[in-house]
Amino acid sequence: xxxxxxxxxxxxxxxxxxxxxxxxxxxxxxxxxxxxxxxxxxxxxxxxxxxxxxxxxxxxxxxxxxxxxxxxxxxxxxxxxxxxxxxxxxxxxxxxxxxxxxxxxxxxxxxxxxxxxxxxxxxxxxxxxxxxxxxxxxxxxxxxxxxxxxxxxxxxxxxxxxxxxxxxxxxxxxxxxxxxxxxxxxxxxxxxxxxxxxxxxxxxxxxxxxxxxxxxxxxxxxxxxxxxxxxxxxxxxxxxxxxxxxxxxxxxxxxxxxxxxxxxxxxxxxxxxxxxxxxxxxxxxxxxxxxxxxxxxxxxxxxxxx
Numbered sequence: 001x002x003x004x005x006x007x008x009x010x011x012x013x014x015x016x017x018x019x020x021x022x023x024x025x026x027x028x029x030x031x032x033x034x035x036x037x038x039x040x041x042x043x044x045x046x047x048x049x050x051x052x053x054x055x056x057x058x059x060x061x062x063x064x065x066x067x068x069x070x071x072x073x074x075x076x077x078x079x080x081x082x083x084x085x086x087x088x089x090x091x092x093x094x095x096x097x098x099x100x101x102x103x104x105x106x107x108x109x110x111x112x113x114x115x116x117x118x119x120x121x122x123x124x125x126x127x128x129x130x131x132x133x134x135x136x137x138x139x140x141x142x143x144x145x146x147x148x149x150x151x152x153x154x155x156x157x158x159x160x161x162x163x164x165x166x167x168x169x170x171x172x173x174x175x176x177x178x179x180x181x182x183x184x185x186x187x188x189x190x191x192x193x194x195x196x197x198x199x200x201x202x203x204x205x206x207x208x209x210x211x212x213x214x215x216x217x218x219x220x221x222x223x224x225x226x227x228x229x230x231x232x233x234x235x236x237x238x239x240x241x242x243x244x245x246x247x248x249x250x251x252x253x254x255x256x257x258x259x260x261x262x263x264x265x266x267x268x269x270x271x272x273x274x275x276x277x278x279x280x281x282x283x284x285x286x287x288x289x290x291x292x293x294x295x296x297x298x299x300x301x302x303x304x305x306x
Contacts, residue, residue, distance in 0.1 A: 011036040034075025106149040110202040114141040126163030184215035246281035
């Protein structure tokens, strides 16, 4: 005999049909109500950061004791629902919908984001680099994956990074994982989940790490990574030692006679376009004839060569 599920206040408008797809993962009316309130709070436009008071639609600070805020706080921190199962259902719905289904022309973006937070006892907290602030500070960093093409993007998976002091044996503890290890695992998870993509893309914080690129290669995941211009590699004799050195070896006369460079039209987020220049370069074992190509792209080939 099955127990009839008790109803909860519906989510606004079309959100209810979407929220109902998660009801099987939420065992109580309070959880189903909390899920709807949280979902609505995330999607409603607000003029400030999405804190609990903002999500619940109350005043900052003074509204912290409001019943709706306390209810949302309990749902997020104390209730027993499984966030991994809920996220798996969300990804499943994205993959099944023709409007959002990933295709082989998209990319899997890997990045991490950090938020400042006071204290020392919160899970995953520590003094570390917070890219959002552009400095080292006390906070929490989360490694994320996002699928994107030219028309849309959406997050897939996220795992918080725990600094070494959270483990009994520090960074040598078997349970400790670097951000690079977390990122590689998330890329493998996306592939195993059935997410199609052309390549894994990341900035130089990941691209500069030989171990990370090696993990992707071992998982047979193609990648497009940024490198710092000063990223060095071992080479014989007079071979270039950095991407900047390799770029200086390219020929360039003027836009009408670009030599080794090819014009590329780059479209920015605000819609404006600019002409940039790109070229294959040789750097150690990297080159157009090897397994890994190295592409230099710049708006000013003259500046690269000076």
